[in-house]
Amino acid sequence: MENDILLEIKNLRKSFDSLEVIKDFSLQVREGEVVSIIGPSGSGKSTILRCATLLEKMDGGSLEYVGHKLAWDNDGRMEYADKKELKKCHEYFGLVFQNFNLFPHYTVMQNITDAPVRVCKIPKEKAVQKAEELLMKLGLEDKADYYPHQLSGGQQQRVSIARALALEPRVLFFDEPTSALDPELTGEVLKVIKQLAEAHMTMIIVTHEMQFAREVSNRIVFMEHGVIQAMGTPKELFEGEETNERLKEFVGKFAV
Amino acid sequence: MIDSTMLAQLGSGMIRSVEIFFLTLLFSLPLGMLVALGRMSRFKILSAVIKVYIAIMRGTPLMLQLIVVYFAPYYVFGLNISSGFRFTAVIIAFSINYAAYFAEIFRAGIQSIPVGQTEAAKILGYSHAQTFMKIILPQVIKRVIPPVTNETITLVKDTSLSFVLSVTEMFTIAKQIGAKTASITPLMVAGLFYFIFNYVVAFGMDYFEKKMSYFR
Ligand SMILES: Nc1ncnc2c1ncn2[C@@H]1O[C@H](COP(=O)(O)OP(=O)(O)OP(=O)(O)O)[C@@H](O)[C@H]1O
Ligand SMILES: [Mg+2]
Numbered sequence: 001m002e003n004d005i006l007l008e009i010k011n012l013r014k015s016f017d018s019l020e021v022i023k024d025f026s027l028q029v030r031e032g033e034v035v036s037i038i039g040p041s042g043s044g045k046s047t048i049l050r051c052a053t054l055l056e057k058m059d060g061g062s063l064e065y066v067g068h069k070l071a072w073d074n075d076g077r078m079e080y081a082d083k084k085e086l087k088k089c090h091e092y093f094g095l096v097f098q099n100f101n102l103f104p105h106y107t108v109m110q111n112i113t114d115a116p117v118r119v120c121k122i123p124k125e126k127a128v129q130k131a132e133e134l135l136m137k138l139g140l141e142d143k144a145d146y147y148p149h150q151l152s153g154g155q156q157q158r159v160s161i162a163r164a165l166a167l168e169p170r171v172l173f174f175d176e177p178t179s180a181l182d183p184e185l186t187g188e189v190l191k192v193i194k195q196l197a198e199a200h201m202t203m204i205i206v207t208h209e210m211q212f213a214r215e216v217s218n219r220i221v222f223m224e225h226g227v228i229q230a231m232g233t234p235k236e237l238f239e240g241e242e243t244n245e246r247l248k249e250f251v252g253k254f255a256v
Numbered sequence: 257m258i259d260s261t262m263l264a265q266l267g268s269g270m271i272r273s274v275e276i277f278f279l280t281l282l283f284s285l286p287l288g289m290l291v292a293l294g295r296m297s298r299f300k301i302l303s304a305v306i307k308v309y310i311a312i313m314r315g316t317p318l319m320l321q322l323i324v325v326y327f328a329p330y331y332v333f334g335l336n337i338s339s340g341f342r343f344t345a346v347i348i349a350f351s352i353n354y355a356a357y358f359a360e361i362f363r364a365g366i367q368s369i370p371v372g373q374t375e376a377a378k379i380l381g382y383s384h385a386q387t388f389m390k391i392i393l394p395q396v397i398k399r400v401i402p403p404v405t406n407e408t409i410t411l412v413k414d415t416s417l418s419f420v421l422s423v424t425e426m427f428t429i430a431k432q433i434g435a436k437t438a439s440i441t442p443l444m445v446a447g448l449f450y451f452i453f454n455y456v457v458a459f460g461m462d463y464f465e466k467k468m469s470y471f472r
Binding site for chain 1: 370372373375376377378379380381382386390391394395398470471472
């Protein structure tokens with residue numbers, strides 16, 4: 001039996017002023033899947049994540065999590081779910097940013113526990129216990145009382161992953177989680193994401209790390225000019241016969 | 257010479273100055289935050305009105321504003337002005353004037369916080385109010401301490417302007433005694449008072465700044 005569909009994006013369109021950034025984007029993600037989105041700079045990868053996480057308004061199409069419609073096109077006008085439904089969004093998705101966006105005035109522990117306690121009304125002790133488990137898993141058990149500025153970039157990114165996981169979202173988005181890091185620090189973050197993949201966390205990852213995308217993904221989406229140019233398993237895309245010319249060129253630049 | 261009656265008189269003036277100082281801060285800091293939020297509001301009319309208000313407060317002399325506030329009840333509403341209104345008028349004028357300056361400081365502070373902070377909070381499910389109070393405001397407070405300290409020190413010295421409404425604060429009394437006794441000693445004492453007052457204010461703000469240095 002197939003797993004549940006956790007995320008369904010249909011015919012997403014998005015323009016900034018007169019610039020049409022996403023022309024027509026559809027994606028269905030099932031529980032436990034890891035989907036990577038690759039493509040040249042400016043192809044609209046971040047915009048897709050920002051629309052899917054409601055940071056950006058869509059111009060057309062629909063968005064659905066776990067069977068709950070959050071946004072849909074009603075005869076050319078976008079409509080969004082009501083406040084009560086939107087308040088539950090953090091149960092549906094989390095987002096890990098390129099530049100972490102940790103809260104600088106909170107310790108690592110507070111960064112991870114504040115939302116569960118304040119937003120989800122989880123008892124403090126339970127939230128702390130959960131955070132300790134997460135920190136242990138991510139190799140940060142000795143950093144609970146540190147402030148973000150006292151940590152390396154790789155550690156900060158792992159904390160921001162822990163912060164996202166603490167709310168137990170069904171889907172976790174990553175927008176180039178390692179591109180703000182020094183090369184020697186990317187490994188520790190990629191390792192954590194791999195661990196999550198092995199634990200069947202549903203993830204959608206925008207990345208320039210081709211080798212990583214190949215290893216970790218069930219599916220890879222190649223974007224260019226606001227449309228999906230190619231989509232398939234890593235095998236199909238990287239080793240298949242009929243690979244898209246542009247994809248070949250793009251992947252070639254990364255010398256996989 | 258310095259004698260005890262003079263010191264007693266100066267002392268009562270000093271208390272007035274301190275009162276003006278603290279009451280002004282008490283009202284103008286929160287009011288300044290509201291004005292800053294109004295200035296950044298999406299409602300164009302509100303933000304335009306507030307822009308004009310800030311321009312007037314910053315573009316005209318505080319002394320004139322004191323006089324206008326004092327006579328407003330009479331000229332605008334035709335009410336009789338009791339002399340007890342003098343002190344109230346001073347506090348109102350100072351508060352709305354300083355709120356304008358603080359508002360611009362707070363606005364710059366709020367806008368200097370990376371938008372990623374708000375976006376991260378939104379994804380984690382924080383409401384607008386929670387995001388502002390718990391995530392943005394603490395960072396803004398830390399950033400605005402130095403410019404707020406500057407305004408606060410100016411305020412200490414500006415309290416002497418309330419003489420235009422005959423509120424007998426420190427400086428007014430010093431001038432009166434000085435004129436009566438043909439001596440500059442009372443003015444010197446007053447000067448020393450302002451200096452020490454400001455020193456204490458700066459010390460307090462410095463302590464606060466250090467306390468906030470646990471994060472960046
Ligand atoms: N807020 C915005 N206002 C105007 N244009 C924008 C905005 N955000 C993105 N764009 C434009 O949309 C296009 C797609 O941007 P996007 O950030 O989605 O690309 P990307 O694929 O994530 O690129 P990169 O790999 O460099 O991160 C770009 O041309 C960008 O300039
Ligand atoms: Mg991007």
